[in-house]
Amino acid sequence: MTIVVTGAAGFIGSNIVKALNGRGITDIIAVDNLSSGDKFRNLVDCEISHYLDKHEFLDLLLDGEYDGELMAIVHEGACSDTMNHDGKYMMDNNYQYTLALLDYCQSEEIQFLYASSAAVYGGGSTFKEEREFEGPLNVYGYSKFLFDQVLRQRMKEGLTAQVAGFRYFNVYGPREQHKGRMASVAFHNFNQYRETGKVKLFGGWDGWGDGCQSRDFVSVEDVVKVNLFFLDNPELSGIFNLGSGRAQPFNDVAVATVNACRRHEGKPALSHAELVEQGILEYTPFPDALKGKYQSFTQADIGKLRDAGYDEPMLSVEQGVDRYVDWLMTR
Numbered sequence: 001m002t003i004v005v006t007g008a009a010g011f012i013g014s015n016i017v018k019a020l021n022g023r024g025i026t027d028i029i030a031v032d033n034l035s036s037g038d039k040f041r042n043l044v045d046c047e048i049s050h051y052l053d054k055h056e057f058l059d060l061l062l063d064g065e066y067d068g069e070l071m072a073i074v075h076e077g078a079c080s081d082t083m084n085h086d087g088k089y090m091m092d093n094n095y096q097y098t099l100a101l102l103d104y105c106q107s108e109e110i111q112f113l114y115a116s117s118a119a120v121y122g123g124g125s126t127f128k129e130e131r132e133f134e135g136p137l138n139v140y141g142y143s144k145f146l147f148d149q150v151l152r153q154r155m156k157e158g159l160t161a162q163v164a165g166f167r168y169f170n171v172y173g174p175r176e177q178h179k180g181r182m183a184s185v186a187f188h189n190f191n192q193y194r195e196t197g198k199v200k201l202f203g204g205w206d207g208w209g210d211g212c213q214s215r216d217f218v219s220v221e222d223v224v225k226v227n228l229f230f231l232d233n234p235e236l237s238g239i240f241n242l243g244s245g246r247a248q249p250f251n252d253v254a255v256a257t258v259n260a261c262r263r264h265e266g267k268p269a270l271s272h273a274e275l276v277e278q279g280i281l282e283y284t285p286f287p288d289a290l291k292g293k294y295q296s297f298t299q300a301d302i303g304k305l306r307d308a309g310y311d312e313p314m315l316s317v318e319q320g321v322d323r324y325v326d327w328l329m330t331r
């Protein structure tokens with residue numbers, strides 16, 4: 001049976017394709033939009049059975065081309081640019097497209113896993129999969145939020161097959177280089193250090209010290225493991241936070257990135273204080289444009305994920321960034 005991965009040339013999608021290959025699975029239809037052609041590089045070391053443009057795929061799917069052939073659709077394709085304010089595009093691309101896939105999977109009794117987002121929580125301080133804590137601040141977050149509401153209603157009515165949505169927090173790791181400014185902090189820290197020998201972070205604001213704003217940084221390795229766990233357990237449905245379950249400051253990411261690079265340079269690790277003292281870690285004034293629009297703290301409540309049976313430990317920033325830098329160095 002065939003597995004479809006949408007957004008297959010993107011960050012998380014390509015990592016899922018690679019992990020499926022690691023299981024010996026190559027009957028994969030990769031679906032994406034390669035208008036940004038450089039993304040193809042994410043699939044060069046992957047084995048797939050076919051590639052389709054996202055619009056062509058949906059037309060073929062709804063015309064019955066793949067009836068009886070699919071085991072699952074892993075839907076990672078979406079516009080993830082939180083600064084894109086084109087509401088019509090965002091809703092067509094992230095909401096309507098996802099809804100069409102859901103309807104098809106339910107009619108054909110096919111597993112459906114999809115990417116939601118921690119953006120549904122907006123400026124809140126409690127990150128738990130309950131309606132009272134949700135309030136997106138931009139149209140990207142709203143597009144994800146609205147589909148999650150549809151799933152909640154469908155679950156009350158009764159599902160014919162698995163539907164699982166994952167609210168990704170700050171994901172970092174291999175195969176994100178095409179994302180530009182939307183790539184992770186670790187990716188930007190790595191490139192800053194390699195180009196200038198320094199890393200710059202935002203200074204303090206709103207009660208937070210320099211570089212102390214904290215996020216739930218989760219390795220794409222863990223994101224992939226959770227997706228495969230749900231593929232293996234088709235009886236599990238629902239909306240699940242997918243983070244590390246811990247908040248770590250941006251300082252931790254910078255220190256981990258620089259020290260991983262220094263290891264490759266044959267240099268000893270330095271503490272945060274030493275990096276600041278030597279001018280390797282610098283702080284810039286917090287931008288006025290971001291004041292009042294910036295999440296200074298996120299931390300996923302992953303209790304629901306644990307209750308579903310996923311018990312693998314999540315990588316810390318220190319562990320995950322160290323491995324990520326090793327991968328970047330090979331490139």
